[in-house]
Amino acid sequence: MSKKNQRKSAIREWVDALLFAVIAASLIRWLLLEPFTIPTASMEKSLLVGDFLFVSKMHYGTRIPKTILQVPLTHQKIWGTEIPSYSDAIQLPYYRLPGFSSIERNDVVVFNYPEEYWHPADLKTNYIKRAVAIPGDVIEIRDTQIYINGTPTENPGEMQFSYDVMTNRTLNMEFFDRYGINPDSYYPFSDNSGYFVFATAEMVEELEKSPAVSSVKKRTNKPGQGDPNIFPDGAFFGWNKDHYGPLEVPAKGWTIPLDEDNVRKYGYTIEKFEGLKNVNIEGNDLYVDGQRQDSYTFRQDYYFMMGDNRHDSLDSRFWGFVPEDHVVGKAWFLWLSLEKHKSMFNKIRWSRFFKSIH
Numbered sequence: 302m303s304k305k306n307q308r309k310s311a312i313r314e315w316v317d318a319l320l321f322a323v324i325a326a327s328l329i330r331w332l333l334l335e336p337f338t339i340p341t342a343s344m345e346k347s348l349l350v351g352d353f354l355f356v357s358k359m360h361y362g363t364r365i366p367k368t369i370l371q372v373p374l375t376h377q378k379i380w381g382t383e384i385p386s387y388s389d390a391i392q393l394p395y396y397r398l399p400g401f402s403s404i405e406r407n408d409v410v411v412f413n414y415p416e417e418y419w420h421p422a423d424l425k426t427n428y429i430k431r432a433v434a435i436p437g438d439v440i441e442i443r444d445t446q447i448y449i450n451g452t453p454t455e456n457p458g459e460m461q462f463s464y465d466v467m468t469n470r471t472l473n474m475e476f477f478d479r480y481g482i483n484p485d486s487y488y489p490f491s492d493n494s495g496y497f498v499f500a501t502a503e504m505v506e507e508l509e510k511s512p513a514v515s516s517v518k519k520r521t522n523k524p525g526q527g528d529p530n531i532f533p534d535g536a537f538f539g540w541n542k543d544h545y546g547p548l549e550v551p552a553k554g555w556t557i558p559l560d561e562d563n564v565r566k567y568g569y570t571i572e573k574f575e576g577l578k579n580v581n582i583e584g585n586d587l588y589v590d591g592q593r594q595d596s597y598t599f600r601q602d603y604y605f606m607m608g609d610n611r612h613d614s615l616d617s618r619f620w621g622f623v624p625e626d627h628v629v630g631k632a633w634f635l636w637l638s639l640e641k642h643k644s645m646f647n648k649i650r651w652s653r654f655f656k657s658i659h
Contacts, residue, residue, distance in 0.1 A: 330374065331366065333358055335630065337411060337427060342485060343608035343615070344429060346459035346501055347409070347658075349650070350485070353637040354658065356411045360631040362400030367393050367423040377424055389421050395626040404604060406449065407457075408432045409632040409658050412606065412623050415574065422627055429632055430606035430616050431457065436552030440605050442545035442618075445521060447607075459501050463612035466508060467495035467516045476513070480504050484642055499613055520612065532621040534565050542611075542618050550605050550622060556598040561585040567597070574624040575600050601625045632658045 339352040348354075358364070368387050372379055375386035404410060410432050413425035420426075433447055433454065434440040441448040445462065448454065466487075477487055477498075486499040497520075500508070508514050522528070522541040529536040531545070540546065548566060549555075557563050564585050571587065572580040581588045588594065603622035608614025617623065638653035 324373075331358070331363065333363075334633070336636075337429065337632070339429065342499070342613055343610050344409070344431075345461055345486070345499070345610045345613075346481070347431075347457050347609040348429070348632075349638060349640075349653075350483075351639040351641050351650075352635050352653065353639075354635045355633050356630040357633040358630045360401050360633075361404060361628055362397040364423065364626075364629070365393065365396040365398070367395060368421045369393060371424075377420060377426075387421075387424060392421060395422075397625075404432050404435060404628065404631075406432060406435050406438070407455070410604070410606065410623075411629040411632055412604075413627040413629060414620075415623060415627055416620050418573075422624075425627070427629060428606075430608050430614070432604045433607045434550045434605035436550055436602040436604070437555070438605070439547050439549045440545070441547040442543060444524070445519075445543045445611060448547075457609045459609065461499050461501050461610040461613070463520045464498045464500055464505060465495060465516075465518045465520060466498045466514060467518075468513050469515055470513055472496065472513060480507055483640075499610060531618055533567075533569055537565060545618060548605075551599045551603045553599055553602045553625075556596055558596050559587050559594050570603065570622055570624075571597055571599075574603075574622075574626075604628070634658060 334355045334357060337354050337356050339348050339350055339354070342350055368389055368391075370389075370391055371387040377386060378384060379386045408431070409429065411427055411429045413422055414428045415425070417425040434449055438449050439451070441451075446453055447456075471489075471493060474484055477484070480500070481504060482498060482500060488497045490496065495515075498508075505517050505519075509517050522543040524544040525539045526541050526544070527536040527539040528541040531540050531542065533548075535541060551567065551570065557567060559568075564582065564587050568582045568587050571577070572582060577589055579588075579590045586593050587597070602625040604625075605617045606623050607616045607618065635653050635656045635658065638650035639648050640650055641648075
């Protein structure tokens, strides 16, 4: 055999090995597990910025790709560029393989951000939140406490809120670090009278014991203080992030009368996520293909997602329900965690290695 043929054979082996690795990694990422990184503080302290985790596609059933013309192992852009990694010229209908379980209340779920309309549903940005309400639930928030079907729910163990921490002196990073509060979770007031802090109830209890702290008060909205940024129409209903609902989460097969109240509550969801064409909302009426609708039956299940950092999370309170076809998978376990405000070996949060997610 000539050297030329030997070199071609070696190159061919490398190409075959690389091709096999790409195919295997793509199949694992699609069928079984996908890595995910926590980029924001919306789930602290349950999940931390710098946590690396695996998302199980198996639990809720693997979603068949809707956008099939895509560069393998990419999401929206080709690595390191602004070039789209997909074409939406061919879009398959939604289908999900059978899973181990359905989404249960309080599962931590990864899903596609519903309002990112410029991408196909399966290529929208991935978000991670807690499913606080499932199809058919009636959710209500009274003074920051969630009620489901009239009963107060069990809160996450490390749920955070925002607080005004009034002090008698200037505090430094080392002070807050002793209480587990990172530099992204506190901000000094302009008059140096204290700090705006995101913290858990346990942290607040410890802060109150410090001689440097004169008082701690939770920041909450008043009932009836309508917020126009709240879904579906906070200004009209008088809802805000701390006082919300009651609102029923749509379930597949649920039929509602399309009166003024329900058009305000569900018209946006019907228009954007039910796969209908030519949907128009005019005043308090909803039209499909030019025909005014007196009632509507939902075509898929929906979920109400919230972050555990309740005052630092843009979630279903602000942008609405998460459709079933936007669900990516169940947040399963951590495999690495890095603290961005520390260096070298102090950067690694060893205690979080292979921690399951609840």
